[in-house]
Amino acid sequence: MAYPLTYIEFYEGLKEGKLLGLKCKQCGAITAPPKICCAECGSTKVEVAQLSGKGEIKTYTVIRVAPDGFNPPYIVAMAEMEEGPWLMGNLEGVDPDNLPEKIIGSKVKTGHKVIEPALYTAGEGVAITFSLV
Ligand SMILES: [Zn+2]
Incomplete structure (x- = not known):
């Protein structure tokens, strides 16, 4: 199939x-x-x-110990899209060391970033990103 x-x-x-x-x-x-x-x-x-690419942050974590090829700290979030599915992506435009008081419930829109090949990746990749709206 x-x-x-x-x-x-x-x-x-x-x-x-x-x-x-x-x-x-x-x-x-x-x-x-x-x-x-x-x-x-x-x-x-x-x-x-x-x-639509529009959603709402449901949960997140700050990555401080990252795999080779990634630059911590960064934020990984789960967002519920308007259409229902939950997606995982990097929350960008927010300082992981100076987090806003309330992130969960924030409205976001999706974007993307290209992941350069690294030790633990299978070549170039594309990751979902979220930015606050
Ligand atoms: Zn069905």
Whole structure:
């Protein structure tokens, strides 16, 4: 079975400023990042859909000990997108050593950054980023 939306297509979309996911033709749920089937009901009747890129921070952590090739400190956050799915990404534009009083519940929009090849990566990658709106 072919993937309706591969990770490469997902990352290429991010590079073009598009957050792509899958819309289930059975239950209507949106799945992102891409999977082979709907994350809600398991149906394989899904189609590619573009998400708004708007969401809300649900939780986060500050990485102070990072793998080779990454520059700590930085913030990794989970955000719930308007369309339902939760995504993990780097929260940018916020100083990890001088955090605002309230981050959880903050509105964000998604972006991306290119990850340079490093010791523990499989070549160049693309990561989701969040910025406060
Ligand atoms: Zn479904």
